[in-house]
Amino acid sequence: MRIVIAGGHGQIALRLERLLAARGYEVAGIIRKAEQGDDLREAGAEPVVLDLEAASAEEVAACLRGADAAVFAAGAGPGSGSARKDTVDKGAAVLFADAAVRAGVRRFLIVSSMGANPEHEGNEIFDVYLRAKGEADEHVRGLDALDWTILRPGMLTNDAGKGLVRLEAHTGRGPVPRDDVAAVLAELVDTPATAGLTLELVSGSTPVSVAVKSVAGN
Numbered sequence: 001m002r003i004v005i006a007g008g009h010g011q012i013a014l015r016l017e018r019l020l021a022a023r024g025y026e027v028a029g030i031i032r033k034a035e036q037g038d039d040l041r042e043a044g045a046e047p048v049v050l051d052l053e054a055a056s057a058e059e060v061a062a063c064l065r066g067a068d069a070a071v072f073a074a075g076a077g078p079g080s081g082s083a084r085k086d087t088v089d090k091g092a093a094v095l096f097a098d099a100a101v102r103a104g105v106r107r108f109l110i111v112s113s114m115g116a117n118p119e120h121e122g123n124e125i126f127d128v129y130l131r132a133k134g135e136a137d138e139h140v141r142g143l144d145a146l147d148w149t150i151l152r153p154g155m156l157t158n159d160a161g162k163g164l165v166r167l168e169a170h171t172g173r174g175p176v177p178r179d180d181v182a183a184v185l186a187e188l189v190d191t192p193a194t195a196g197l198t199l200e201l202v203s204g205s206t207p208v209s210v211a212v213k214s215v216a217g218n
Helices: 011-022 034-043 057-064 082-103 125-141 178-189 208-216
Strands: 002-006 026-031 046-049 069-072 107-111 147-153 155-157 164-168 175-177 197-203
Touching: 002 011, 002 082, 011 026, 011 034, 011 178, 026 034, 026 057, 034 046, 057 082, 069 082, 069 178, 082 107, 082 125, 107 125, 107 178, 125 147, 147 178, 155 178, 164 178, 164 208, 175 178, 178 197, 178 208
Parallel strands: 002 026, 002 069, 026 046, 069 107, 107 147, 147 197, 155 175, 175 197
Antiparallel strands: 164 197
C-alpha cells in the first residue's frame, strides 16, 4: 500500500510517516525544501520535493499516481500571514484533492481544524485560517470521486500520546497530542468505512483503534 502525504515535514506528518512505515507501507512525503529530505528518510518515508503553492494539478497528480491513499497534512504554520492561509490551508488543499481525483486516488484524508467554517466571521489571522480550512473542507466534500474523511483535531500539543481519544462528529473543544492525531490518521487510512465523515478529535478515554472502529460502525 502506497500513501502520499502533503506537508511531509510537518510535525503530524513525520509522526504519521513513522507509524505507516512501521506497518510496512510505502510512504512518500511532499516537501518544499530538499534539505528536509533526511528527516523523512529517517522516518521511513520517500521525500518528494514539490512546492504546492506553485505546482500545477498535473504535477501533483504525477506524485499521486499509483498511490492507494492521499493525506493532506500541510499548513501555513502559526507564524504565517493571512495570504498564506489562503494559498496553503485552502489553495494547496484544493489542489491536492483535485490532483488526487486526476490521479485516480480514491482514499483521501485531510487534517482540518476544529471550528473550521467557510462562514466564520472575524478579521484576525486565526479567523482567516478557520475560513480557509472550512473552504477547503467544503471543496473536498463536493468531490464524489474521493472517499474522503475530514479530521478536525482540537488544540494540538507536544505531550506524549496516550493512545486514548474522543473521536466523534462533535466532541467539544479540548487538547490532543500530535502523537495521537497521527495514530488516528494511521487507523483512518486503514478504515475506508469512515469515508464521508467529518470527525472532531480530542483526548479522551477510548483506545484509538476502538474509537475509529466505533465511528466506522464496526
